[in-house]
Amino acid sequence: MKNTLLSLMLADSGAMPALKVDCVPLPVGLLASESDFSVYFPVDALITLGPAQATPSARGVVALVGQHGCVGPLQKGAARMQAHVMVAGHAYRVDWTPVRDDPARYAPWLWHQTAAMQRRVSQIAQWSFCVQHHTPMQSLSSWLLHCLAQHPHADLTLSLNALPQSIRQWVDLSQAGARLAPDALAFNVCDGCLRMPSAPDLAALACPCHAQMSSDVASA
Template sequence: MTLEKSNNTLLSRLLRAVPDAAASLERVPLTPGAWPLEGTDSNAHVYFPEEGLVSLWRPGPQGAATVLAVAGRHSCLLPGYWQPGPFQAHVLVPGHAHRFNWSLVQSDSQRYADWLLETAKASQQLIRQVAQMTYCVQHHGVAQRMASWLLICLNQNPQPSLQIQLAELKHWLCVSPEQFQSALVTLQAHAAIRLESPSSADLLPEHEAMASTLLHTSAPARLEQLACSCHLQVQGGDSAQAHDGP
């Protein structure tokens, strides 16, 4: 693999700092569902999402969940993210990642020192996402949250457009069906999103119809008109703090 082929900014920095690290990279799929995959020794590697998004979420009551961070092209997933704890990981948008054996870093930390500083900053950004999105859930309306969350996903997505199953979005927002539908109507009315479903969707049970419906967005400017400022706080640098905005 060459530097030019990497969508992930942290992997690009690793290859600039340690060019021969490319020989030790391994491509792995990001398949829909819980992460890590069963049987994967994830604590032995650092993962760099190239295509696709991985969400970090907190289980809620009755199986509900709230996404508190999204990792993609500006992130890496370090060993230790998978230890038992209050957060779990899920592949939100399928794709692939490259992984690098963490023992190589541990055995020569001086050589990887500059890159480790960059990964520390990226880890702080994920922590900042958790803090900001926790605040967002508590203080902002559903349409605002949906727009802000989609902007965070777009920023982490290597493509200018985002496609996500509607059922995934509903599950992660953890709101009532009425609130979810109202937010969708608001975003559609402002041409911020587009829904695509098969012609047979009207004949399917609600959960199956939602699973077969895709949400498309490639309109960050329209989303920004509806969003709170939480996506800006997440992306706004190391000094950003969780707070309200317009």
């Protein structure tokens, strides 16, 4: 499995016969689940997760999910969260019904899924703090480092139109600052796309929030 979290869960081989796992394509846009009990484990897609209705306090800050995490179940109104596919790709879709119906058998799965969701909540909380205390360049660099950590390819290019509004604002403010100080230019924005700098370049620009983030890589 190319999703580290799902690979860890499937190490319990006794759980496999009751599970339905499909590899499905995810186009850019709102993640529309076929079932209220589907969980998506991205492979090379990147998904943003945020409040369905952004409030002034949340400022539209979103968490990021990729090859080390999962999204779902996407029960309508359950957590008032929406998932959007930011980078098209593939994900493993798992029918969560057997897990829901037999929680004792799948207790390790439930623990890992709950831990993954907690990491998403922690991300949102940390970004909310970040936008109030650090520059857009610092916040954007830290967020892009998470993109690289969650994607299997280092040569990642992001469409500006697919970015969440709050992240696009960071890009615009960072570009405006760079025009005033050309030596500070760090991101190549051209033809509606943002081409990612190297991880070391991003790390040099990132705010301290990045070091405070809990690891997105699931531990055994």
